[in-house]
Amino acid sequence: MNPLDHLCRLAEIPGCPPPFLVFAAHPDDEVLGLGAQLPHLREVFVMHATDGAPLNMIDAEANGFDTRNEYAQARRRELEAALDLCGIPTERLFEAGFIDQEAACNLVPLTARFFDAIEKIKPGTVFCHAYEGGHPDHDATAFAAHAAVHMVKRSTGDAPVLIEYAIYRAASDGTMAVFQPIPGGVSPWVLLPIQPEQRELKARMVDCFRTQAKILSVFPLKAEVLRIAPECDFTAPPHPGKLYYENFGWGMDAKTWSELASKALSILNIQGPV
Numbered sequence: 001m002n003p004l005d006h007l008c009r010l011a012e013i014p015g016c017p018p019p020f021l022v023f024a025a026h027p028d029d030e031v032l033g034l035g036a037q038l039p040h041l042r043e044v045f046v047m048h049a050t051d052g053a054p055l056n057m058i059d060a061e062a063n064g065f066d067t068r069n070e071y072a073q074a075r076r077r078e079l080e081a082a083l084d085l086c087g088i089p090t091e092r093l094f095e096a097g098f099i100d101q102e103a104a105c106n107l108v109p110l111t112a113r114f115f116d117a118i119e120k121i122k123p124g125t126v127f128c129h130a131y132e133g134g135h136p137d138h139d140a141t142a143f144a145a146h147a148a149v150h151m152v153k154r155s156t157g158d159a160p161v162l163i164e165y166a167i168y169r170a171a172s173d174g175t176m177a178v179f180q181p182i183p184g185g186v187s188p189w190v191l192l193p194i195q196p197e198q199r200e201l202k203a204r205m206v207d208c209f210r211t212q213a214k215i216l217s218v219f220p221l222k223a224e225v226l227r228i229a230p231e232c233d234f235t236a237p238p239h240p241g242k243l244y245y246e247n248f249g250w251g252m253d254a255k256t257w258s259e260l261a262s263k264a265l266s267i268l269n270i271q272g273p274v
Contacts, residue, residue: 003035007190007226009165016161017124019043022147023114025129026052026100027079027139028209028216033165034127034224035205036198041085046083047094047117049110049141050073054100062213074211082208085201097158101250103140107147107264110140112149118160125161131232132169132182133243136252142233143261152273162229167219170244178218179225187227194223231273234261253264 004016018042024030030046031037038044053060055073060071080090096113098106118126128139128145145162153159166181166189194202199221206216211222237243237254246253265271 002134003148004040004163004192004226007192007228007266008161014081016163019121019123019125021117021121021123021127023049023126023128023141024248025049025103025135025141027075028052028082028212029138029167029208030127030200031082031205031209032167032216032219033129034226035082035086035202036221036224037070037192037199037226038083038088039201044088045092045094045117045121045123046088048113048139049096049103050098050100051099055102060176060213070244071211075209078209078211082205085205086206095241101137101252102155103144104136104252104260107140107143107260108267111144111147111151111264111268114144118148118152123160125163127163127165127226128229130164130166130181130227130229131234131238132140132166133169133238133254134170134176136241136245136250136257138167139234139238139257143264145161145235146229146232146274147265151268153221163226164229168244169239170247172241174242174244174247176218176244178220180192181225181227184228185230185239187225187230188226189225193225194221198231227237233273235265 001074008015018164050071052075060068065071090271096110103110116193131139131142149162155162164184168178171177202221243254
């Protein structure tokens with residue numbers, strides 16, 4: 001049985017139909033967020049908001065690369081190897097084309113590219129990041145997915161099921177809270193335990209991302225946490241207090257994010273939560 005069936009029953013919807021389109025911020029996010037579920041799904045397409053390589057060369061140089069482009073290409077090869085393990089061919093992998101840590105500054109064109117992907121693939125189910133303040137690219141991907149699905153529904157009267165997966169956010173002490181979604185909301189979070197055979201495969205998928213080994217080592221392979229995505233107010237912070245990404249000098253904070261989201265919603269002619 002598809003493990004997502006339980007999620008659909010809780011949400012009182014008939015099911016999560018194929019094709020499946022996964023929106024992720026960086027290569028490896030789709031494996032962290034729902035890698036154990038991917039082998040159970042058919043007709044899976046994956047689209048990334050960024051190439052996983054920031055303009056600053058800190059991560060690239062730490063992994064022995066001389067240019068940002070070389071680092072981005074390495075991350076792409078890692079992605080292809082990981083998703084090949086669960087039967088997703090390279091022709092089903094797409095890129096929106098933005099630079100790592102720059103997605104939040106490109107919310108309108110990112111939404112447009114997600115909208116085009118939905119129009120082309122016509123998925124029955126879309127997966128996206130939860131809005132949780134962990135990384136601005138994660139939140140930008142959540143924004144663009146919600147906005148694109150909203151626009152599809154506005155133009156056609158119908159839209160795919162939208163499911164969000166949690167990865168990380170700030171804990172009360174400011175540290176990283178892994179797979180601990182923000183509580184509350186109208187849709188219940190569903191913890192999907194990872195069975196031993198799933199854990200073995202997911203571990204192999206994670207191991208493909210050699211450039212990310214250090215950060216990925218903090219994520220346990222015990223469960224994944226998803227829910228039917230509720231409407232989100234992207235102009236307000238996802239939770240009170242300091243957001244996790246505000247611990248870094250990335251030029252992004254809750255106030256700047258709110259301004260960017262408000263402007264993008266206005267340009268997209270979207271009022272209220274989406």
